[in-house]
Amino acid sequence: MKLLDQFRTNRAAPARPATEHTIELQHEEDEALVRRAQRGQTRAFDLLIERYKERLYATVYHMTSNREDAHDLVQDTFIKAYRSLGSFKGQSSFYTWVYRIAVNRTINFLKRGKNRTHHSLDNVDDAIQTDPDFVELMSQDTPRRETGLHEQQQRMNAALQKLSDNHRAVVVLHDVQGMTHADIAKMMKCSEGTVRSRLFYARQQLQGLLSEYW
Amino acid sequence: MKCYRVQQLYDDLASGRLPEPLSRDVRQHLADCTDCRVQHQRTGRLQRLLALKRHEQPPAGYFDNFLTEFNARLDADLRRAGFWRRLFAAADLEPLLSWRYGLATAGCLIGALGLLWVGLGQSPAPGSATAPAAGGESMIVFAPAPRGADDDLIAPRFELPLIYATDVEPTISSARVNPSGPVVQQVGATRYVLDRISVTPARYDVSSVDF
Structure with missing residues (x-):
């Protein structure tokens, strides 16, 4: 129990207000923060969480189409990362490493079929109205002009959920998150050719599922 | 293409990202092939x-309690x-946990090899097939199983060949066997010495059946 108490004392840091030391840490690179976290400075790991939680959440959310699942998975990802921090050798960036944990955990989670069946979607922000892609899509003479934004979002997410886990992962990572084929291949531990092939078939399937948009 | x-x-x-010649080829193909052109537009x-x-985007304030949670x-x-994980975490030996199955398997293998080694290194006990001869040379002794009074029992007798070691002197060294001479030399009343290991097939005897 002594170890647990010691651990609790160490982890009590987030409750305290930001000190000068914390502000200094905020300017440090990931590598330095990771080294500090590996030496037991929990505040350094907290800063890494602050840095990447939203990006990780976005990826996991797009793969699950469920806000609650995404939240739980991102929490699990950081817990796993914290526990495995000792084995992190810095061969890749911290973000790539934690991103890989998140994607693999999400794929495993979806494979186990424990995800919530209903969609719990985030709101679409107002910035979409000025997005050139959105403007162009709305300007074309297709049924989507009459479709409300919310309905369009529902259809898109429903179509994504019909893809296999691996196909959905590559579509989200490439077409939504903007990652390169090489990075996706590294993350998913497969060849670039496999990534390209999966992307091709996933898009084919999506085009079939969203045929009213063409 | x-x-x-x-x-x-x-x-x-x-x-x-395509090199210029390849990019030109792809564009040319798209201009010539209707299917690919449509496909390209749809993909875009x-x-x-x-x-x-x-x-x-998640609602505002969604991540406010993220760190606390x-x-x-x-x-x-x-x-x-469990206790071990806490101990390993405190001692910064967490990576070892990921190797725990490998370490356990390796430990078992080493243990098994150790036992085998110790077993092989032991001096032969009575009953083993070989025993040092008087002159320091090994010998191989075969003796038939002792037969007693129950030979006359009705029950059929299933005899396995038994290999006995001997602690008696009359031995014959494999190096000193004369090929033209007798191969088996009697040792004592019921013991025989062979010049090679020989396992005779099992015998199934019914000595007598009385009704």
Whole structure:
């Protein structure tokens, strides 16, 4: 129990207000923060969480189409990362490493079929109205002009959920998150050719599922 | 160019990563092949549609308690963890846990090999097939199983060949066996010495059947 108490004392840091030391840490690179976290400075790991939680959440959310699942998975990802921090050798960036944990955990989670069946979607922000892609899509003479934004979002997410886990992962990572084929291949531990092939078939399937948009 | 090959290069064409000659070939193919051109246009639209998902954002304040919740979960996770995990975590030996199955298997293997080694290194006990001869040379002795008074029992007798060691002197060294001479030399009343290991097949005897 002594170890647990010691651990609790160490982890009590987030409750305290930001000190000068914390502000200094905020300017440090990931590598330095990771080294500090590996030496037991929990505040350094907290800063890494602050840095990447939203990006990780976005990826996991797009793969699950469920806000609650995404939240739980991102929490699990950081817990796993914290526990495995000792084995992190810095061969890749911290973000790539934690991103890989998140994607693999999400794929495993979806494979186990424990995800919530209903969609719990985030709101679409107002910035979409000025997005050139959105403007162009709305300007074309297709049924989507009459479709409300919310309905369009529902259809898109429903179509994504019909893809296999691996196909959905590559579509989200490439077409939504903007990652390169090489990075996706590294993350998913497969060849670039496999990534390209999966992307091709996933898009084919999506085009079939969203045929009213063409 | 083949259509399949071109379809794999849409992303690289859009991002300008293709070398100029290849890019020119792909564009030429798209101009000539209607199927690929339509496919290319649809892929572009789909990508723009998917890119709009970036505008899906969680409500404001969604991450406010993220860190507090993380610490609470981590605390709960550590409580659930067993003693060993806590000990390993405190001693910064966490990576060893990921190797625990490998380490355990290696330990078992080493243990088994050790036992085998110790077993082989032991001096032969009575009953083993070989025993040092008086002159320090090994010998092989075979003796038939002792037969007693129950030979006359009705029950059929299933005899396995038994190999006995001997602690008596009359031995014959394999090096001193004369090929033209007798191979088996009697040792004592019922013991025989062979010049080689020989396992005779099992015998199934019914000595007598009385009704």
